[in-house]
Amino acid sequence: MHQHRTAITPRTDALAAPPRFRSSFLDRALQVLDHLQQCGRPVTPYEIGRSLGAPPSTIYAVVDALLRRNLLSRSADNRIWLGPRLLHYGLAYARALDLLAFAGPVMRALAAGVGETVQICGRDGDSMVVLAMAEGPGQYPISARVGTRLPLNWTASGLLLAGHLPPVERSLLFRRAARPSPTGRAPTDPEALAQESAAALTQRIAIQLGRSAEAVACLAAPIRDRTGACRATISIVTLEERARRHRARYVAAVQEAAAAVEERLGQPDEPVALSA
16 A cells, blocks of 8 residues: 655745744844835835845845735835735734823823822833833932833832733743842842732732832832733832832822723723732
8 A cells, every 4th residue: 555645845934944044034024124114115125135234135035025924015116115914013003002192191190299200111021111201390300211121120110010910921021031120129039029010910009119229219000901901000200218208198199090091091990809
């Protein structure tokens, strides 16, 4: 009896290649997309390769793969431009900007009400990033400006932003992301951080005193989505001494502000119980 053997044709698609090659391909793909965005007009693959200093064969392979996935489009004269699939990503990102549109007025009102600096923060991978900021009247300057990225374990917001993750994922995140802080006061034990993070989200408040910088404190409350996950935070940044003295008032104020943003976004107003 003869066995029928099916010929297996190796895939030449860059996305089916080994991880190291995929990484290189993705880097090149991002370079192509960034170049088009910076140019602001359709260009040929040859022009892209020349501008990037990349081999033409590499650029043609990357462009071809992106064209097949509608991440790029090609005109009749072989010029390349951003593709329709990117529009869907852009629209999804634009919807996320609604958060800042709703949170902005609340952030400014809170800053004026407590006379302190107030920030809106989000998570980007293993870091907390400052998305927006309103300075209170006459307060000391804050070094963490918009765009500042800090390790999750240094900040009150960082703890909240990881609090909704499943326990194992939380532990793995802090195992990977936790870093010693300049003051030496930021805990780095991943299991302890995972528990503190879940408890903070359940209680709708996280407070850090002197973890990221000497004498600086932060009181943060979560802004949750419809699933109860913390997608952003609103926080009061102040001197450690003032945080201790006005703790109860600041906690109430920042939680009220977070609830106001959630209400505008149509989110739940009850904390979600999480397994620690």
